[in-house]
Amino acid sequence: MWEGEFSKELDVAVRVVHLACHLCQKVQKTLLSTTNGEQVNSKDDDSLVTVADYSVQAVVSWILSESLGSQNLSIVAEEDAQVLSTSDLLQAVVETVNECFLEAPRFGLEVSDIPLSPNKVIEAVGRCNSSGGLEGRHWVLDPVDGTLGFVRGNQYAVALALIEEGRVVLGVLGCPNYPVKKGLVNHHHQQMSEMSSASPDVWEKGCVMYAKRDTGKAWMQPLVDGKLKLDSFESAILIRVSSIEDPALATSCEPVEKANTSHSFTEGVAHSAGLRTKPLRVYSMVKYAAIARGDAEIYMRFARAGYKEKIWDHAAGVLIVQEAGGVVTDAGGRPLDFSRGIYLEGIDRGIIACSGAVLHEKIISAVDASWECSLL
The missing domain is CATH 3.40.190.80 (D-Maltodextrin-Binding Protein; domain 2)
Incomplete structure (x- = not known):
């Protein structure tokens, strides 16, 4: 589907966000079925961090490095490796990351040197310590955007973008609890925040949206479920903003x-x-x-x-x-x-x-x- 500049980067980014969403769904299911707090910590600013936040950051960092080369790879992301190294979440993160990597081939991604040791997982999280800037190419990752929504079984997103010379050139947004069918969002009768608790039989939930700069096109794919393999972008459909002006x-x-x-x-x-x-x-x-x-x-x-x-x-x-x-x-x-x-x-x-x-x-x-x- 994609040709020209950034095509390989977009392909890898879409696949890794699909994989990250799959990871998040499994962690959220575990989190919502337990009340012992083993999946969640609080940060110094009182915001929450979960096993999924650290695990997604490690997975995305490791796969970008393996797929695109680690030399001059710059990643700007939210979570701190030093905090993880002393966190009681570390063992759960290591297990989650390695379980996720076993499923990577189903998403068209190859991972070597697994299982990763705790030190390697910390290294992967710590690789995302760039501060970005005007010069060069920088990946920007929010491993779990909306952690409070995630913890509550609500809306959240996995967000990955590529910035080159200060301009965003690729954007990929994974929304694991967002309905695939547009018509199922009824603004007048049901808050979007309530939709994730609805019966999964009522609507198919989970999608990845993505775009490349200056194409005038944005795309959406349903999330890959446990039985399917992400072979290509054939399942993607064009999305467009509303025409309402009033x-x-x-x-x-x-x-x-x-x-x-x-x-x-x-x-x-x-x-x-x-x-x-x-x-x-x-x-x-x-x-x-x-x-x-x-x-x-x-x-x-x-x-x-x-x-x-x-x-x-x-x-x-x-x-x-x-x-x-x-x-x-x-x-x-x-x-x-x-x-x-x-x-x-x-x-x-x-x-x-x-x-x-x-x-x-x-x-x-x-x-x-x-x-x-x-x-x-």
Whole structure:
């Protein structure tokens, strides 16, 4: 399907995200069936980290190194190898990683030198210590975006992007609890956050979305289940943003967590813009997936004072929305800058993602109208 620059990188990235989603599904099933806390720790900032976070980071790091070469491989990712080395999760992570690698051939990925020792797993996690930047090529990974959603059996994502010379050129977003069929997301009667608890017989869940820069195309594949093998991209379908331009008909998304976003300001902007539907509060970059596939039209994120947005929370999702026909900028209408290290520096007030330019302009105007009377 893909030709030209970055074709090999995209092929490897899509396959490894499928594999990572498979790993996450198994860990989540175990996590939800036990109450002893053996799969979860808290970090210094009180955020959660699980066996899946460390395991996915190790798996993606190891496979990118084996498939693309370890020389000059730069990976920017969230989890800290030093913390893992002293964590009571280490043994479970090592076991999870090695079990995952045994299934890698089914995803078209070959892994040598397995099983990995604890030191090798720590080394793989620690390889993701790059700080990115303007020069060169950098992979950006959020192994489990929306860990709180993951722990609660809710929405979460595995996000992998490639940045070259400061520009996102590939984006892959795995959404293991997101429904495959678009029509099953009913904004008026069922919150997306509730869907992961629905009977699996009702709808097929789990997909991977991906895009390559400047193609004007974004794709979605169902997750590979336990009986199938990922042979190619033949199961992929094109996805496209919604054509709705009237704010009164549009559906918006916002983060669930109150710690790093202002729901009250978002509500004010929505009122000013003329939005009438209740916003979907959704964990993780699944919000970008909803925009890209046309399940929602608007995603607004206004961080509280002092919070700095990290590139791994946005890179993959932003590119997929853009290539699916959407618009993503800061609240001042400027493109997000992924060239300045691990943080999205210089953001004007917040981040706005919309299904098209008409809605985007209306939301930006509403932000300006609401800003002066806010306390942000």
